[in-house]
Amino acid sequence: MLQHPETKYRPFPAFNLADRQWPNHTITQPPVWMSTDLRDGNQALFEPMNAERKMRMFRMLCDIGFKEIEVAFPSASATDFNFVRELIERGHIPQDVTIEVLTQAREHLIRRTMESLKGARRAIVHVYNPVSQNFRDVVFGMSRAEVVEMAVSSVKLIKQLAEEQPETQWVLEYSPETFSAAEPEFALEICDAVTAAWGAAQDNKVILNLPATVELATPNVYADQIEWMHRHLARRDSVVLSVHTHNDRGTAVAAAELALMAGAERVEGCLFGNGERTGNVDIVTMALNLYTQGIAPGLDFSDINAVARTVEYCNQLPIHPRHPYVGDLVFTAFSGSHQDAIKKGFAVARLDAGWNVPYLPVDPKDIGRSYDSVIRVNSQSGKGGIAYLLEAECGVVMPRRLQVEFSGVVQQRADSCGGEISAAEIGQLFAATYLDSAAPVRYREHHLYERGDVQGIRLNVEIDGIAHLLAGEGNGPVDAAVHALQSAGINVRVRSYEERSMSASAKAGDARACAFIEIANVGGAAACYGVGMDANIVTAAIKALVSGVNRAGLSPLGVAWDGATAVA
Numbered sequence: 231m232l233q234h235p236e237t238k239y240r241p242f243p244a245f246n247l248a249d250r251q252w253p254n255h256t257i258t259q260p261p262v263w264m265s266t267d268l269r270d271g272n273q274a275l276f277e278p279m280n281a282e283r284k285m286r287m288f289r290m291l292c293d294i295g296f297k298e299i300e301v302a303f304p305s306a307s308a309t310d311f312n313f314v315r316e317l318i319e320r321g322h323i324p325q326d327v328t329i330e331v332l333t334q335a336r337e338h339l340i341r342r343t344m345e346s347l348k349g350a351r352r353a354i355v356h357v358y359n360p361v362s363q364n365f366r367d368v369v370f371g372m373s374r375a376e377v378v379e380m381a382v383s384s385v386k387l388i389k390q391l392a393e394e395q396p397e398t399q400w401v402l403e404y405s406p407e408t409f410s411a412a413e414p415e416f417a418l419e420i421c422d423a424v425t426a427a428w429g430a431a432q433d434n435k436v437i438l439n440l441p442a443t444v445e446l447a448t449p450n451v452y453a454d455q456i457e458w459m460h461r462h463l464a465r466r467d468s469v470v471l472s473v474h475t476h477n478d479r480g481t482a483v484a485a486a487e488l489a490l491m492a493g494a495e496r497v498e499g500c501l502f503g504n505g506e507r508t509g510n511v512d513i514v515t516m517a518l519n520l521y522t523q524g525i526a527p528g529l530d531f532s533d534i535n536a537v538a539r540t541v542e543y544c545n546q547l548p549i550h551p552r553h554p555y556v557g558d559l560v561f562t563a564f565s566g567s568h569q570d571a572i573k574k575g576f577a578v579a580r581l582d583a584g585w586n587v588p589y590l591p592v593d594p595k596d597i598g599r600s601y602d603s604v605i606r607v608n609s610q611s612g613k614g615g616i617a618y619l620l621e622a623e624c625g626v627v628m629p630r631r632l633q634v635e636f637s638g639v640v641q642q643r644a645d646s647c648g649g650e651i652s653a654a655e656i657g658q659l660f661a662a663t664y665l666d667s668a669a670p671v672r673y674r675e676h677h678l679y680e681r682g683d684v685q686g687i688r689l690n691v692e693i694d695g696i697a698h699l700l701a702g703e704g705n706g707p708v709d710a711a712v713h714a715l716q717s718a719g720i721n722v723r724v725r726s727y728e729e730r731s732m733s734a735s736a737k738a739g740d741a742r743a744c745a746f747i748e749i750a751n752v753g754g755a756a757a758c759y760g761v762g763m764d765a766n767i768v769t770a771a772i773k774a775l776v777s778g779v780n781r782a783g784l785s786p787l788g789v790a791w792d793g794a795t796a797v798a
Contacts, residue, residue: 242447245414247454252492260520260528262470262496263513264298265291267541268313269332271504273303275545283544284313285322290540291501292324295529298354300330300498304346305339314346323351330354330403335384344391352399354437355392357384361420362408378420381406385427402428403437405474410442410451414458422464430468437470438463439498442485444507445478453488460493472496475511477503482511483519501541502549502556515554522592531555533598535631535757536750539726551630558630561594561601572601598751616640616656623657625732629746632759639663664761664777670694671720673776678707678768689714691776707768708747711775722775722784723750725757729767745770749778758782 267287272278279287284301291299301317302310314331317323329350333343335357347353359380366372372380385402392400404424406417421438430436440459442452456473463469473489473496475482486497499505503512514534517527531537538549538556551559563572568589575587585593594601617633620626628636643659644651651659674690674697686703687710702714708727715722726748744763751757760778764770 242451245451245454245458247458250454250457250492252453252457252488255491257487257490257520257523257525260517260525261490261494262298262472263296263517263527263529264300264330264472264496264498265296265500265513266300266474266498266510267291267500267504269300269303270498270506270510271500271545273306274504274506274509275547277546278309279544281309281313281316285316286540287544288317288322290537292327294531294537297326298328298330300332300354300356302346303332305333305342311342311346318347318349325351328352328354328401330356332356332358335359335380337384337387340384340387341391344388344395347398348395350398352401354401354403355388356403356405356437356439357381357388358405358407359384360408360443361406361417362411363413364411365408374416374419378423381420382423382427385424389428401435401437403439403472405439405441407441408443409440410455411444411446414455418459418462421459425463425465425469430465432468435468435470437472437496439472439474439496440494441474442476442482443474445476445482445485448479449481449485449488452485453492456489456494457492470496472498474498476505477508477510477512480508482509483516486511486516487519501537502553504541504545504547512554514556518555518592518597521596531597533751535598536725555592555597558634561590561599562634563589576601598757619653619656620660623653624660626660626744626761627730629726629728629748629759631748632746632761635759636660636663660761664759664781665763669780671715671776671779673773676711676769676772678710685710687711687714687772689772693718708771708775711772715775715779720779720784721752722779722782723752724748724775725750727771729771732763743767743770745774747771747774747778749782749784752782752784756782 268284272284288299288301302314304311304314314329317329323329331343331346331353333339333355340357343355359377360369361377366374366377381404385404388402392398404421406412406420409417425436425438428436440456452475460466460471471494473486473494475485482503486499497511497513497516499511499513499516500509501514503509503515514531517529518531520527534556542549549556551557554560571588572590579587590601616637617628620628639659640651640656670693672692674692676690677688679686681703684703685706687701687707689700689702689711691698691700698718700714700718702710702712702717704710704713708724712722712724724747728746730744732742732744742765744761745767747760749758749760758778758781760774760776760781762770762773762777764773
């Protein structure tokens with residue numbers, strides 16, 4: 231057991247704000263959101279994002295609705311510097327989006343950072359230096375006056391370099407790193423010195439970002455610190471008060487929410503809480519917390535699954551199945567009593583009466599999810615559940631989201647037959663649902679070709695019994711097949727793709743590969759899975775795509791099929 235913590239650890243020093251007002255406040259509007267996924271989130275990865283992943287993340291952040299995005303630490307690496315240049319020179323930054331870059335308060339790093347921003351329409355330069363006593367004494371060996379001078383001289387240099395680039399609209403952001411561990415009076419002194427050096431005004435506001443660089447105390451203590459600064463800052467009307475909370479104690483979301491009640495206006499964080507150590511504040515959770523209180527968060531998470539898959543791809547990190555709002559299992563009840571209460575809640579739910587379904591704080595449909603009651607097959611039908619029985623019968627190891635989807639199909643069969651379903655029946659039901667669906671599109675054959683770095687396909691299919699030759703090109707066989715189908719008016723979008731070899735217990739003929747393609751919901755069509763099996767994995771993938779098209783009812787989407795052959 232843990233021994234004698236009182237001899238090693240001390241409670242965080244009390245911050246006595248006796249007349250605190252924040253407990254009487256409520257949040258009535260969203261903050262300004264600033265995503266640091268491409269900087270703080272990126273530097274926390276085992277393998278930092280390459281240029282392609284960074285660009286994909288940037289575009290998604292813009293699509294979600296972020297207006298301020300910290301895109302890089304350009305003085306830290308050539309990759310980050312070049313990414314900033316790519317964004318500016320190739321015109322990737324929307325007119326209503328401002329990029330932000332981070333730099334330490336050191337002259338050569340500041341000059342390199344400002345160089346990366348040449349030609350930007352508008353940019354936030356975020357400079358920081360640690361201010362707590364521990365860092366002053368142990369890390370830097372500097373006095374208070376020297377720490378203030380470090381910050382002020384850095385701000386003056388940024389101002390000078392900014393004046394040399396008048397084509398850019400410049401915004402200063404200053405972070406007294408380790409703010410939450412610093413003496414409040416000193417944090418105030420250095421922040422006031424920075425705003426004075428920049429010449430902060432109502433039309434030239436400075437962003438003062440007060441980070442809980444390491445979470446040291448309960449969230450109410452941080453809220454007290456923020457309220458104290460909010461009350462005492464000089465030139466308060468010329469300051470945007472921002473917070474950047476870390477999750478060392480597991481309360482970053484709570485700390486940021488209380489900080490808004492205490493006077494903060496802006497929140498920095500990462501999607502799903504990625505970031506150094508235990509992560510930054512989880513912006514998705516915080517935004518959807520506001521949504522469940524009737525506050526439009528200003529960020530679009532109506533297709534939370536698509537956001538999650540992109541983040542998982544870019545970060546190469548999985549999202550926990552119990553993660554708030556987005557985890558694969560958060561809208562799945564295994565408990566019979568929970569299932570019963572939720573079903574009864576849905577049965578009496580009325581939109582005009584407000585959302586009030588037991589166990590569900592948000593309507594899953596609002597974020598592109600569904601409520602799926604996972605069917606637990608009992609011991610008399612195989613001791614392992616649907617997924618176990620299907621693997622034993624067919625050698626198919628389903629992705630988690632497909633398990634949830636297919637369990638609904640099994641539930642319908644169980645309800646209709648009124649008894650148990652055997653392993654063989656589950657295998658037959660899976661084949662009938664995903665493998666034998668051949669209308670209106672039937673796969674016949676395909677031929678691949680290459681043209682430089684591009685993969686092409688000629689795809690022979692039947693649509694409503696009529697043979698058609700389709701052609702498409704893309705970055706791989708699946709992408710090429712998607713474009714081929716789109717050329718025929720089939721508006722298909724792939725959300726995720728997985729391929730797996732089939733286990734030795736397979737009873738699916740000569741098939742040794744199985745492909746799973748998740749089709750995104752498009753134009754009212756339901757998101758769903760398609761499955762393909764074949765000895766050749768590419769053929770299995772194309773069969774899975776066709777299976778998904780048929781199951782989603784996407785052929786052809788919104789247009790009458792005229793029988794013409796479509797060739798790209």
